[in-house]
Amino acid sequence: MTGEPQACSIARSLEIIGDRWTILILRDAFRGIRRFDELRRDLDIARPVLADRLRRLVDHGVLQKVQYQQHPPRSEYRLTPMGVELSPALVALMRWGDKYLSDGAPPTVLVHETCGNALEQGFWCPHCRQTFSPAEIASRPGPGAAVLTDELPTRGPRAHIH
Amino acid sequence: MTGEPQACSIARSLEIIGDRWTILILRDAFRGIRRFDELRRDLDIARPVLADRLRRLVDHGVLQKVQYQQHPPRSEYRLTPMGVELSPALVALMRWGDKYLSDGAPPTVLVHETCGNALEQGFWCPHCRQTFSPAEIASRPGPGAAVLTDELPTRGPRAHIH
DNA sequence: CGCCGTGGGTTCATGGAATGAACTGACTCA
């Protein structure tokens, strides 16, 4: 996308998946839509763009092109472990959309497979053994420390995400 | 962006923030970079694009334009509660980038403000009182049920994200 | 055999969006 390498992990991630079509392709991969023509029909995406995005995702190791039959040769694009680990990002987007952009339909429910109860996505403190909201995140002094803050600068200096 | 209204929450979210620049602008807002010229310099973004993205974000209620002084009139773009709740998505992207696209630098550490310990982001089952990996998410039967799966279709039918 | 249908692409002309340089305008300060 851009030329120079990015210092920030978010920026680096966006080099690969920072594109509307790319994220929709990944969403469909999670939904089980993994073949070229299925994707093209479901997303109503232009063929060259789809081919380009799939190529990019394969090149970066997010998807894997697998021939699932010969005669005729047919292949599908499967999520690699790297791709599967994008699910927290997709779930976060889904939650946000459900909360703020709902059309009135019931929100999507995800459940813990082993027990069947509805699950939450959130921040979890292993020490306190509890989840908490984004507002309770703070920086840690030292290298690599960062904070996501909604506070104003005047309320006190903070470290930053980078 | 597109014309027709989207049925899927992820697609609806992407209508607003499905753009590389938009996400970088939000990242900077969390980092405390909230003024037009600060953003322009930090992101090296073209002015018209920045103006357009900020306008969109304000229109959708993600950012709020606040005049923080008169004489001379200066304003900044603050995250609304709706904007703050995008942090899980940004953190997920950061985590993913840290894990798979690292340049060797130590990953960013986020800590629980009230106790100071490093926090995790993940899926949490309030019933089992434990976190778990993306692979353990399943669908729930009924309206709005969904699943994020890395499994192959042949291993069994599933509901889908929508 | 001849022909149609399907899956998975590539090529190419076009339009709309991103880019960056230049300009505007309100205000401050020396």
Next chain:
DNA sequence: TGAGTCAGTTCATTCCATGAACCCACGGCG
């Protein structure tokens, strides 16, 4: 009076997304 800063807008150029058309391997059908 003039230079500097912040926050944009205007405009010409460039680039990429789009969609139509085309290609090719293969299978099925009559």
